[in-house]
Amino acid sequence: MIKSVEKAAVLIEALPYLQKFAGSTVVIKYGGNAMLNDELKKNVIQDIIFLKYVGIRPVVVHGGGPEITAMLEKLGKKSEFVRGLRVSDAETVEIAEMVLVGKINSEIVKLLNFYGAKAVGISGKDADFILAVKHLAKVQEDGVTKEVDIGFVGDILRLNTALVENLLDKGYIPVIAPIGVGKDGATYNINADYVAGEIAAALGAEKLALLTDVEGIYRDYQDKSTFISTLSLAEAQVMIKDGSIEGGMIPKVEACIKALAGGVAKTHIIDGRQPHSLLLEVFTSEGIGTEVVKYRRYISG
Numbered sequence: 001m002i003k004s005v006e007k008a009a010v011l012i013e014a015l016p017y018l019q020k021f022a023g024s025t026v027v028i029k030y031g032g033n034a035m036l037n038d039e040l041k042k043n044v045i046q047d048i049i050f051l052k053y054v055g056i057r058p059v060v061v062h063g064g065g066p067e068i069t070a071m072l073e074k075l076g077k078k079s080e081f082v083r084g085l086r087v088s089d090a091e092t093v094e095i096a097e098m099v100l101v102g103k104i105n106s107e108i109v110k111l112l113n114f115y116g117a118k119a120v121g122i123s124g125k126d127a128d129f130i131l132a133v134k135h136l137a138k139v140q141e142d143g144v145t146k147e148v149d150i151g152f153v154g155d156i157l158r159l160n161t162a163l164v165e166n167l168l169d170k171g172y173i174p175v176i177a178p179i180g181v182g183k184d185g186a187t188y189n190i191n192a193d194y195v196a197g198e199i200a201a202a203l204g205a206e207k208l209a210l211l212t213d214v215e216g217i218y219r220d221y222q223d224k225s226t227f228i229s230t231l232s233l234a235e236a237q238v239m240i241k242d243g244s245i246e247g248g249m250i251p252k253v254e255a256c257i258k259a260l261a262g263g264v265a266k267t268h269i270i271d272g273r274q275p276h277s278l279l280l281e282v283f284t285s286e287g288i289g290t291e292v293v294k295y296r297r298y299i300s301g
């Protein structure tokens with residue numbers, strides 16, 4: 001049992017962060033790999049509500065990659081990824097939309113409302129929130145960079161930021177599904193990390209927190225002793241180039257780069273499997289996850 005004095009110390013430790021973040025916007029990317037059981041989901045939902053009740057403006061962007069993969073498998077379709085992005089033919093994007101908007105978005109909204117917030121779900125199609133264009137994946141072949149068509153995968157052309165700002169101003173928690181719409185009316189599957197990075201930059205958020213299924217970034221992710229607590233943009237770019245950041249971690253790091261370039265003060269990749277990792281990241285001095293920063297300070301001597 002923790003003693004009352006220790007409980008009070010925990011609350012007092014949060015005081016400078018409560019003061020610092022009151023009124024600011026925090027974008028939370030809730031990844032599909034951090035949704036894997038109900039207890040974890042409840043923890044994340046309670047953390048988001050906690051942020052809201054201490055005066056922070058949380059914006060939730062969710063993924064759902066594993067559920068899309070499982071649904072595609074049920075329908076006899078195999079998933080293929082290029083640089084962390086799902087190759088999406090017309091049928092795949094339709095299923096991705098069904099899973100993301102019809103299932104995951106409405107479930108997160110339901111849970112947030114059940115635990116005491118007022119949440120509103122939106123996809124990129126609501127009020128043309130995410131205007132998208134076809135993404136061309138850049139892959140290296142024999143030392144040459146080639147552009148590859150991976151189907152209805154979108155890049156973000158424009159975000160209707162006013163929609164999210166209006167919701168925040170009225171006290172709602174926006175819950176965003178990463179589906180975009182083209183000028184031609186086509187539906188695009190967009191990696192949720194990119195949506196989170198762009199929306200954090202567009203809103204001038206204080207913080208972007210990406211919840212995933214690893215502790216953070218490793219120099220060699222097969223070797224847990226190579227964990228990195230702070231990574232600069234330049235270092236991250238080198239790690240993508242030399243292949244030590246790969247697959248699903250690439251969009252995350254690129255989202256941090258986008259957010260930092262857009263003026264977001266802090267970006268973090270944290271372990272969504274650790275109970276209340278979001279609260280620990282925001283309100284304690286305990287270092288958690290990997291912080292991606294513009295520049296790293298070197299202490300000499």
Ligand SMILES: Nc1ncnc2c1ncn2[C@@H]1O[C@H](COP(=O)(O)OP(=O)(O)O)[C@@H](O)[C@H]1O
Nearest residue numbers: 031032033212213217218221244245246248249
């Ligand atoms: N250098 C690295 N450090 C940590 N994880 C990495 C690294 N490179 C690739 N990864 C992979 O990225 C994964 C996280 O991305 P992803 O599976 O898309 O998660 P999410 O569903 O949360 O978006 C990790 O589980 C890990 O397999």
Ligand SMILES: CC(=O)N[C@@H](CCC(=O)OP(=O)(O)O)C(=O)O
Nearest residue numbers: 032063064065085086190191192
């Ligand atoms: C183009 C693309 O890759 N879209 C993603 C969208 C969901 C997502 O981003 O889910 P996670 O955050 O759980 O990975 C996909 O189809 O898996």
